[in-house]
Amino acid sequence: MTTRKPGTAAGNIFVAPYNTGATVVGQTGSLILDDSGDPVWFRPLPSASLQNADFKVQTYRDPRSGRTQPVLTWWQGSIAIPPTYTNLPAGAPEPGGCYYIYDRHYRLLKTVFAHHGFFPDEHEFLLTRRATALFLASKPIPMDLTRYGGPKDGAILDSQIQEVDLATGKLLFSWDALKHLDPADSEVSASDASSSGGVWDAYHLNSIDEGPKGRLLVSSRNMWAAYEISKNTGKIRWQLGGKKSDFSFGRNADFFWQHDVRYRPGHEISMFDDGCCNQPVGAPEQKSHGLILKLDFPKHRATVARAYYHHPALFSASQGNTQGLSNGNEFIGWGQSSYYSEYAGAGNSEHAPTRNLLYDAKMPGSNISYRAFRDTWAGTPYYRPHAAARRTGPHSVVYASWNGSTRTKAWQVLAGPTPRSLSVAVGHTRRTGFETAVTTPAPGPYFQVRALDAAGKVLRTSKAVKLGGRAATR
Template identity: 55%
Template sequence: MDNFHSKKSFTPHSNSQVWKFVSAPDLHPMKVTVNVNKPGTAPGFLFVAPYTAYGTNMIGQTGSLIMDQAGNPVWFRPLESRYIQNTDFRVQTYFGRQVLTMWQGTISGTQSAHPNLPAGDPEPGAYYQIINQNYEVIKKITAQKGFTSDVHEFTITKRNTALFTAIKQVPADLSPYGGPVNGYFDNYSIQEVDLVTGRLLFFWDVLAHINPADSMLPASSAKSSNNIWDCFHVNSVEEGPNNTLLISMRNMWAIYQIDKTTGNIIWQLGGKQSDFTFGPNAEFSWQHDARYRSGNRISLFDDACCASSSSPPEGQARGLILQLDFQNMTAYKDRTYYHDPPLIVPSQGNVQKLANGNQLVGWGQEPYLSEFKNAGNTPRDPAKNFIYDMQYPNQNLSYRAFKNEWNGFPLYPPSIAVDLIEKEEATVYASWNGSTETAAWQVLAGPTPFNLSVVVINTPRTGFETDIDVHSVGPYFQVKALDSTGRVIGTSQTAYVKDRKHRRK
């Protein structure tokens, strides 16, 4: 995903940092800490895809995680190994309906200290997927023309097509650039695919349009990654007005607007060939996630760090909105979003405009996500407009973080587990992974599976799993999920529990 490097921070795997659920024993998402939670945050759930770098202890499972603002899991889909990851996990719209989208595969640099590809590249076999509101995978998409589906971007357009980044290693003599003779360009393409037919609709080859000599990452860096030079590092693409695309290239320190019809570059912002000059505090480096904003503005995540693990950081990471003056071809700082306390972020990160005008910042390689009021802050007053901050355990990270409203309706039933206690008492554990509509639980118990009666009419849902004390020995138990109106929206399987247990979460 980027040139990221482990901090060699080893923390013992602590049960206190991982969720454990009696009714969902296979789910072990990370536990998070909410450092700041002030009034005025936007509605919605938080979407992250936790993983970590090689040599760092992964806390919990990798996968796709939806949380509420208190940090409780809402939906978690774990992956089978810490060496498989999801990225760019978020809500989009497909044919008018909410869907979840993500990249899935193995990120180079997460499984070995000496990866075959530049750290952050996708390994072959990666793909994108679209998941409906019932949590069913309805589409799997892969890049075409010999490219590998890239971790950075997968966007469903208003035309219900997929726009994404893809990568391929191209053999080349890199000696003119100061690299090895028998080397490779880490070349990127922008691809657009018809999601119904799979037909390739648009293809833009970066190497055909961008001069590698303009890279801010020296070609000599290829010697540490199998002679592959990650000269461009495309990390975002977005459709703009008048059939244009906005493309961010981290290792060029540049953002480009291109004409989708001709493939020509309309303008370049930043880097060695910038068409713009910069006003005070407006310059950026190693950036991510360039997005169009209203009024000739763009937003981006300014990493300001780092060419390699040995290079000094250039500056403090921040969310940045720039005002573009096309008459004078000057970019001015419009507003900034700094973390409190300051963060040095070597890779990844994003800035998302929220429904109420707030900004959500995912801090990439640093284990935080934050929400700011739109006016932002400065390094001198970082607490200003800094209204929400979540921290992941240890060095768990998420390439991007998002806040989206989401309605999930699982087709699988709720989960139940039961502990029998002394004196005809029981504790029933109820959960329903992914249900956003469950407001309360009803418990039934009885002597046979066909003779159950309600023993708890309505217990409010608390977090992912609700513990319910029941005056019954069953031995058959069942839970029903209730929505906010008291309507039954899901029924668990019937659990048979005869032996007393003293289970502790």
């Protein structure tokens, strides 16, 4: 942590650590953290070539009962990261990915896949009140790219918005970028296909948001544009940014390579403006920042409502998000830069980037997370707590942990000569972190831990463990 001040919103932090080039510190996976950086829940992946993305809390509506519950959702798969994988453009999802929905007990509720031969895309997975899921999916479509300056036997990386019914998996809606967006408007040259197996990433759709009256707001990173789409007709209602923008821009309101475009109240939209890198000739590079724009529809003009800059200045070539919090604050995931931050809602400017900064943290090494979120979460694992014990001089040290439990406030330690005679409480201490060490003079040699809530009630009990040994079977 580089900054921690009063006034932050309630809740934990949700990231999915991985690395695009150097060795990842620790493991890839889905990670919930507290403000001190201590883990609350971690689901590690078995290989650094696997990643999670868009890890967050959402509301799941049961398609049969209609009941709602908070859930964890994320994408899992492999991302094309040169030079390891070069048959797709960098950042594209490789075949074999999917989306997961987990309940508060960390049990799998649903696995969601894409249709039409498209690959589930790491950029967006959105649950709706209709018991459906909206997401992005990608697939290379063979195409002669010579008219765009690319190879004759090339392909374009097409993107679809898809909506599926969570009860049946049936495809309910799809919208195809190739049918509605002219690839000639891309800010990425078709000649770049030579470095990705002949596949041109002209669009790179990277977010969807759902608005009123069947409208969708979609971001196309490589077009430098956001589009409002009518689900009923499939037509583009308006375009913001890019080569055919329906809006002009006020000072500092234009954006480049943007991510995470969202509706906000009062004709505002938010985004993470990467603003960096690989700019075409004449386009100025700018510092990455969270950005909220005010849209004046009668005048067709966009102006800056608020902005959120980092100190030191960051230049994130990809990824990132801007999340509005319930108390009016903004939480920024800095994408390809290793930071995540929280600001008071009024924001700041590039000339005063520390103003209204309440919280700032950096991931270890060069680890990054596609997005970072703050949200409230109550987890009660379906599995038991874990215990381990060892002898240190005249004392025994018992270690207690329960991956994902948010209700555990204290630990009680039991000891005895056999796994079936653990009736004597020999230690009690408050939870001090992901793993809590309890020192006791009791010789054991068998120990067991109990997780206690704020009122001292036993939530769950671990298996019995022997000093320096494994858990005993009971």
